[in-house]
Amino acid sequence: AGLLAPPKPWPRVFTAEFFSDYSSSGSGAIGGILEYSSVLRAQRVQHSDGAAECEGFYHVPSCTLLFVDDNLYAEFPPPRPCCLDTPNLGPLPRDWAAGLTFNRTETISQPVREKDGSLGKREVECSVYALAVGGAKFHTYWEEAATEEPVRFTFPPKGGSGTNPQDWTFVHASFDLSPIDPSRFE
Numbered sequence: 626a627g628l629l630a631p632p633k634p635w636p637r638v639f640t641a642e643f644f645s646d647y648s649s650s651g652s653g654a655i656g657g658i659l660e661y662s663s664v665l666r667a668q669r670v671q672h673s674d675g676a677a678e679c680e681g682f683y684h685v686p687s688c689t690l691l692f693v694d695d696n697l698y699a700e701f702p703p704p705r706p707c708c709l710d711t712p713n714l715g716p717l718p719r720d721w722a723a724g725l726t727f728n729r730t731e732t733i734s735q736p737v738r739e740k741d742g743s744l745g746k747r748e749v750e751c752s753v754y755a756l757a758v759g760g761a762k763f764h765t766y767w768e769e770a771a772t773e774e775p776v777r778f779t780f781p782p783k784g785g786s787g788t789n790p791q792d793w794t795f796v797h798a799s800f801d802l803s804p805i806d807p808s809r810f811e
Contacts, residue, residue, distance in 0.1 A: 631720075631722065631723040631724075631754070632722040632723070632725065632754055632766055632773070633768065633773040634719040634720040634723070635663075635717075635719045635720075636661075637662070637664055638802060638803075638805055639660075639661050639800050639801060640659070640660045640661075640800075640803070640805060641658070641795050641796070641800045641801070642656065642658055642795070642796040642799040643657050643658070643659055643793040643796065643799075644656055644657070644793070644794050644796070645657060645672070645678070645791065645793055646677065654736070654794075655672070655673050655675045655676050656673040657671055657672045657673060657676065657793065658670075658671045659795075660805050660810075661716070661717075662716075662805050662810070663716070663719045665805075665810060666715065667691070667692065667693045667716055668690075668692040669689065669810055670689065670690040671689045672689070672690075673687055675687075676688070677791055678791055685705065686702070687701075687702060688701055688702075690710075691707075691810055692714065692715050693716070694715055695712070695713050695715040696711070696712050696715065697709075697710045697711040697712075698710060722764075722778075725755060725766055726754060726756070727754055728754060728755040729753050730750060730751065730770060731751055731753050731767070732749065732751070733749060733751055733776065733777065734746045734748060734749075735748075735749045735776050735795070735796075735797050736794060736796045736797065737798070738796055738797075738798075738799065744796075747797060749769050749797070750769070750771070751768060751769055751770055751776050752768050753766070754766045754767075764778065765779045766778040774795075774797075774800065775795055776794065776795060776797075777792060777793065777794040777795065779791065779793075780792075
């Protein structure tokens with residue numbers, strides 16, 4: 626994207642593995658899968674046990690969030706059913722990060738799946754973009770400087786402020802651009 630240009634738009638359709646609460650040591654990382662289709666106007670976020678998003682907002686250990694058209698639906702482990710969680714909150718547009726402002730360059734750790742399936746890490750130089758609302762950091766987005774691939778993003782914790790934002794760090798080379806079965810968003 627270049628230092629003054631906005632981040633590159635997301636691919637039209639992709640599936641990617643991510644970790645929340647990822648640190649350079651890899652300890653405490655909680656897995657998830659993001660399925661995204663701007664073509665279907667849908668986004669599916671599957672969080673594993675212990676995800677802050679599930680525990681903080683829904684008081685359950687794991688959850689799946691479906692952003693379809695203009696609504697957010699939340700699915701929980703049995704016996705709790707799926708429900709309309711938030712009307713008028715749809716999937717992110719491909720260029721959702723276009724309103725962010727270049728902040729700095731930074732080298733961060735990114736998880737990598739080794740050939741044996743274990744989790745390794747690599748150090749990657751990123752362009753970092755941020756959005757501030759009312760003087761507080763709201764979103765921060767890291768994009769690999771060389772490839773413009775998404776690496777990490779953070780968004781506000783429950784209540785909109787605090788010192789522990791929610792975060793997703795994408796597993797390097799986990800972006801699969803294959804079509805997604807529309808039933809995944811039902």
